[in-house]
Amino acid sequence: MSTLFGDDLAPRPTRELTPGAVWVPGWLTQEQQAWLVSRFREWAEGPVPLRHAVVRGHEMSVQTVCLGWHWRPYAYSREAVDVNGNRVLEVPDWMVRLGRRAVEATGLGDDGYTPDTALVNYYDSAARMGMHQDKDERSLAPVVSLSIGDTCTFRFGNTTNRNKPYEDVALTSGDLFVFGGPARLAYHGVTKIHAGTAPDGCGLTEGRINITLRMTGLDG
Ligand SMILES: O=C(O)CCC(=O)C(=O)O
Numbered sequence: 395m396s397t398l399f400g401d402d403l404a405p406r407p408t409r410e411l412t413p414g415a416v417w418v419p420g421w422l423t424q425e426q427q428a429w430l431v432s433r434f435r436e437w438a439e440g441p442v443p444l445r446h447a448v449v450r451g452h453e454m455s456v457q458t459v460c461l462g463w464h465w466r467p468y469a470y471s472r473e474a475v476d477v478n479g480n481r482v483l484e485v486p487d488w489m490v491r492l493g494r495r496a497v498e499a500t501g502l503g504d505d506g507y508t509p510d511t512a513l514v515n516y517y518d519s520a521a522r523m524g525m526h527q528d529k530d531e532r533s534l535a536p537v538v539s540l541s542i543g544d545t546c547t548f549r550f551g552n553t554t555n556r557n558k559p560y561e562d563v564a565l566t567s568g569d570l571f572v573f574g575g576p577a578r579l580a581y582h583g584v585t586k587i588h589a590g591t592a593p594d595g596c597g598l599t600e601g602r603i604n605i606t607l608r609m610t611g612l613d614g
Pocket residue numbers: 513515523528539548582583584604606
């Protein structure tokens with residue numbers, strides 16, 4: 395949806411929310427977004443299908459499919475031991491290059507950045523993600539986050555607790571967000587999906603995809 399002379403015409407410059415946390419609005423082109431959505435549809439078919447991970451007996455509202463390493467609450471393994479036991483797909487070379495370009499765009503990494511896992515989340519309009527730290531990785535290399543589809547309210551906080559201070563930002567289709575360095579272990583979450591906001595041509599008509607690229611620091 396867009397309105398003539400609405401908020402969507404306001405410039406959205408790159409911004410460092412806190413040291414180490416950089417938001418680059420509109421980083422992916424529309425063609426890149428639609429292409430990534432096509433890949434998502436393939437990954438969702440398996441060998442390990444898109445699924446709701448179960449945390450302490452409760453299904454997460456978000457659905458996830460992983461590449462490289464399979465994440466389950468709260469560990470990584472090569473096989474999806476909590477789903478069907480199959481080994482997940484490899485992280486494709488183009489995705490490593492994309493991750494490198496992303497950290498270079500934010501100044502938070504270098505050409506040594508080699509993500510070995512991607513967590514791909516699908517949010518329907520009711521899905522949320524509670525405040526958490528990404529701390530199952532042994533490496534403190536930056537996390538690269540790409541958003542496609544509906545806008546979400548993304549809450550980015552501090553490294554000590556899930557409460558204030560935090561800032562809410564609207565991540566829209568094509569936005570890049572990278573957190574590393576002093577922000578690597580900051581609490582963050584998704585408080586709302588804004589249904590009906592996916593732009594024409596992004597490849598999704600409803601819901602939101604988020605791809606996070608990470609270095610696990612794991613062997614094997
Ligand atoms: O959907 C997002 O923007 C954040 C996802 C996230 O925090 C995660 O997968 O750990």
